[in-house]
Amino acid sequence: MSNNIVNLKQLSQYLGLSQTTVSRALNGFPEVSERTRKKVQEAAEKLNYRPSPSASSLATGKAKIIGHVVPVSEHRMINPHFSDFLAGASDTYARAGYDLLIRAATPEQEADIYRDFVSRNRVDGVVVHGPMVDESRIELLKSIGLPFVVHGRAGGEEHSYSWLDVDNRSAIEKLTNYLIDLGHRRIALVNGLESMNFAHRRRLGYEAALQQHGIEIDPALISSADMNEPYGYEATMEKLALDNPPTAFVYSSILSAMGGMRAANMHSLRPGKDISLATFDDQLSFLQSKNGASPPPYMTNVSSSIQEAGRRVGELLIAQIADPKAPPVCELWKTNLVVGESTGRLA
Amino acid sequence: MSNNIVNLKQLSQYLGLSQTTVSRALNGFPEVSERTRKKVQEAAEKLNYRPSPSASSLATGKAKIIGHVVPVSEHRMINPHFSDFLAGASDTYARAGYDLLIRAATPEQEADIYRDFVSRNRVDGVVVHGPMVDESRIELLKSIGLPFVVHGRAGGEEHSYSWLDVDNRSAIEKLTNYLIDLGHRRIALVNGLESMNFAHRRRLGYEAALQQHGIEIDPALISSADMNEPYGYEATMEKLALDNPPTAFVYSSILSAMGGMRAANMHSLRPGKDISLATFDDQLSFLQSKNGASPPPYMTNVSSSIQEAGRRVGELLIAQIADPKAPPVCELWKTNLVVGESTGRLA
DNA sequence: TTGTAAGCGTTATCAC
DNA sequence: GTGATAACGCTTACAA
Numbered sequence: 253m254s255n256n257i258v259n260l261k262q263l264s265q266y267l268g269l270s271q272t273t274v275s276r277a278l279n280g281f282p283e284v285s286e287r288t289r290k291k292v293q294e295a296a297e298k299l300n301y302r303p304s305p306s307a308s309s310l311a312t313g314k315a316k317i318i319g320h321v322v323p324v325s326e327h328r329m330i331n332p333h334f335s336d337f338l339a340g341a342s343d344t345y346a347r348a349g350y351d352l353l354i355r356a357a358t359p360e361q362e363a364d365i366y367r368d369f370v371s372r373n374r375v376d377g378v379v380v381h382g383p384m385v386d387e388s389r390i391e392l393l394k395s396i397g398l399p400f401v402v403h404g405r406a407g408g409e410e411h412s413y414s415w416l417d418v419d420n421r422s423a424i425e426k427l428t429n430y431l432i433d434l435g436h437r438r439i440a441l442v443n444g445l446e447s448m449n450f451a452h453r454r455r456l457g458y459e460a461a462l463q464q465h466g467i468e469i470d471p472a473l474i475s476s477a478d479m480n481e482p483y484g485y486e487a488t489m490e491k492l493a494l495d496n497p498p499t500a501f502v503y504s505s506i507l508s509a510m511g512g513m514r515a516a517n518m519h520s521l522r523p524g525k526d527i528s529l530a531t532f533d534d535q536l537s538f539l540q541s542k543n544g545a546s547p548p549p550y551m552t553n554v555s556s557s558i559q560e561a562g563r564r565v566g567e568l569l570i571a572q573i574a575d576p577k578a579p580p581v582c583e584l585w586k587t588n589l590v591v592g593e594s595t596g597r598l599a
Numbered sequence: 600m601s602n603n604i605v606n607l608k609q610l611s612q613y614l615g616l617s618q619t620t621v622s623r624a625l626n627g628f629p630e631v632s633e634r635t636r637k638k639v640q641e642a643a644e645k646l647n648y649r650p651s652p653s654a655s656s657l658a659t660g661k662a663k664i665i666g667h668v669v670p671v672s673e674h675r676m677i678n679p680h681f682s683d684f685l686a687g688a689s690d691t692y693a694r695a696g697y698d699l700l701i702r703a704a705t706p707e708q709e710a711d712i713y714r715d716f717v718s719r720n721r722v723d724g725v726v727v728h729g730p731m732v733d734e735s736r737i738e739l740l741k742s743i744g745l746p747f748v749v750h751g752r753a754g755g756e757e758h759s760y761s762w763l764d765v766d767n768r769s770a771i772e773k774l775t776n777y778l779i780d781l782g783h784r785r786i787a788l789v790n791g792l793e794s795m796n797f798a799h800r801r802r803l804g805y806e807a808a809l810q811q812h813g814i815e816i817d818p819a820l821i822s823s824a825d826m827n828e829p830y831g832y833e834a835t836m837e838k839l840a841l842d843n844p845p846t847a848f849v850y851s852s853i854l855s856a857m858g859g860m861r862a863a864n865m866h867s868l869r870p871g872k873d874i875s876l877a878t879f880d881d882q883l884s885f886l887q888s889k890n891g892a893s894p895p896p897y898m899t900n901v902s903s904s905i906q907e908a909g910r911r912v913g914e915l916l917i918a919q920i921a922d923p924k925a926p927p928v929c930e931l932w933k934t935n936l937v938v939g940e941s942t943g944r945l946a
Numbered sequence: 947t948t949g950t951a952a953g954c955g956t957t958a959t960c961a962c
Numbered sequence: 963g964t965g966a967t968a969a970c971g972c973t974t975a976c977a978a
Binding site: 616617618619620623630631632635654656657658659660719 | 947948949950951953954955956
């Protein structure tokens with residue numbers, strides 16, 4: 253139960269073996285005899301030996317760390333979506349013996365940080381968050397040879413790198429179609445920032461649904477911004493104040509949908525009766541009840557667990573680090589439509 | 600603009616200087632002449648030199664990393680509160696040249712992880728999250744000599760270690776007193792987990808306010824659990840179903856307060872008229888509107904920015920790492936009562 | 947003001 | 963199967 257620090261040298265002296273043998277025994281090399289290995293492992297346990305990460309990192313070039321660069325622009329990446337993603341990812345990392353490293357950076361610094369990461373292997377790989385429509389990080393990472401997995405996708409050659417994405421386009425198309433089927437014609441889209449790839453794709457899904465039914469696209473019914481509660485509230489209020497207000501709303505995030513609920517409330521519009529609200533739901537944990545029911549406002553939604561996404565992205569990345577020559581893995585996750593109480597037939 | 604990796608040796612050869620001099624020049628040692636320093640800096644810039652973290656860590660014993668251990672128990676630490684704290688902390692770290700490392704751990708693993716951290720300096724210090732009423736981590740960290748700052752406090756000798764806390768007790772006392780002043784006598788407390796220090800203190804504040812006014816404490820009006828939305832909803836619904844239901848509610852988090860709003864809605868109780876709702880507000884960023892108005896439901900609240908707390912805790916920790924012998928710093932942040940539209944005089 | 951050389955704790959390359 | 967020994971890239975006495 254000692255807290256004393258024992259290094260490889262001391263351990264090997266204690267055992268009367270060379271450092272080499274001890275190192276090999278501990279790292280599972282096949283050539284060392286089982287008897288020796290056992291002795292070594294017991295002694296390591298007893299003396300509380302722990303290899304130094306910096307030393308092994310220096311010797312192997314592996315850091316056993318996964319990096320996450322988070323932009324600290326006006327549109328912060330650190331939000332409930334991010335933290336749920338991290339919860340999933342960090343769990344995967346911990347199981348695989350990796351640590352999770354976060355570096356905050358302004359957009360201008362970002363490229364430089366990747367170079368920094370790779371040049372002296374501070375991390376073995378990175379997760380790319382929030383890919384834009386016009387994304388430059390992917391080419392950069394490829395060119396500097398830093399393993400990465402994208403949460404989401406960018407345009408361009410989709411199969412030239414690993415990513416995991418939900419089918420944003422079809423998800424929102426499904427949601428919009430459902431509202432149209434209920435008789436709605438004036439449908440608003442309270443979207444995320446459309447400079448981001450996911451939001452762009454959602455916009456396309458929304459437009460596709462309308463076009464399939466010959467409904468004209470009205471720019472006044474569409475907004476695009478950082479997905480938070482006040483934005484959902486304000487965008488909804490604004491649209492409800494139009495001469496010809498929408499009868500249904502599609503939200504890109506449960507956060508803005510909550511703002512939408514508040515706005516509906518403000519106007520004494522009963523969701524599911526006087527107004528229809530539907531949302532994309534990332535299954536954020538702070539909104540999940542123990543029994544795993546649908547999101548709190550019991551809203552009609554298409555959903556996908558962002559925490560599971562984090563877990564899976566972590567796996568993909570670790571696999572890629574283990575075998576960098578393996579072909580890229582691309583996963584497109586489908587969503588299911590869940591009908592709740594927040595939508596209803598147009599009166 | 601080359602991506603090539605240049606190490607100290609190559610840089611020094613290029614300059615025709617020794618590694619020592621180059622290292623000293625780069626690390627701001629006073630003895631090196633300004634002319635040399637300048638030349639070195641320019642060459643470093645030009646050749647895109649970046650010191651290897653593992654190498655300097657190995658040589659100095661400093662990792663330039665701050666650790667955050669997050670419990671992955673049933674009561675997850677990774678939630679919107681945590682992510683906002685991180686947003687603040689990571690910003691401080693980035694400025695000071697530190698990285699942020701997260702390790703997920705079950706409660707049983709936690710002690711072992713701290714030993715692991717310190718034994719081979721994977722990190723230079725840690726932030727202790729969510730101190731319990733009966734907290735063991737603090738003694739452990741002291742004994743193993745790993746610098747730490749607690750976000751919150753534990754019991755015991757409060758001035759023997761550094762912490763930053765909000766005055767939970769007085770905050771909730773203030774809130775409760777305000778409700779009492781409005782004429783309420785049946786006041787519910789929808790608290791966090793009372794095995795956690797902050798929630799325990801809030802409970803004391805609540806009880807103190809009631810006792811000052813000779814109001815009996817009714818256990819049926821108090822609940823304690825993980826602070827999320829569904830919990831707020833369920834706890835509120837439950838209490839509203841009592842024979843003698845409360846007329847006012849105090850929430851420990853805006854998340855559960857939102858659930859409370861939903862429950863009130865469900866009962867067609869108008870906040871501020873038929874029912875009074877008040878909350879502790881951590882100023883979570885996803886609920887902040889651009890103009891920085893009060894939290895979305897315009898609720899009566901006592902508030903403190905958890906993001907600012909993260910920033911400050913980061914500063915305290917970095918200062919402590921720089922000077923481990925300095926006396927502990929303890930900061931108790933006060934909160935202000937902000938009256939919103941969710942509370943009103945008892946009818 | 948600058949340089950030499952030892953050391954930080956591993957892993958990897960050879961021998962044996 | 964095991965053991966010297968040389969990296970890995972930096973910092974830091976100690977010299978000059």
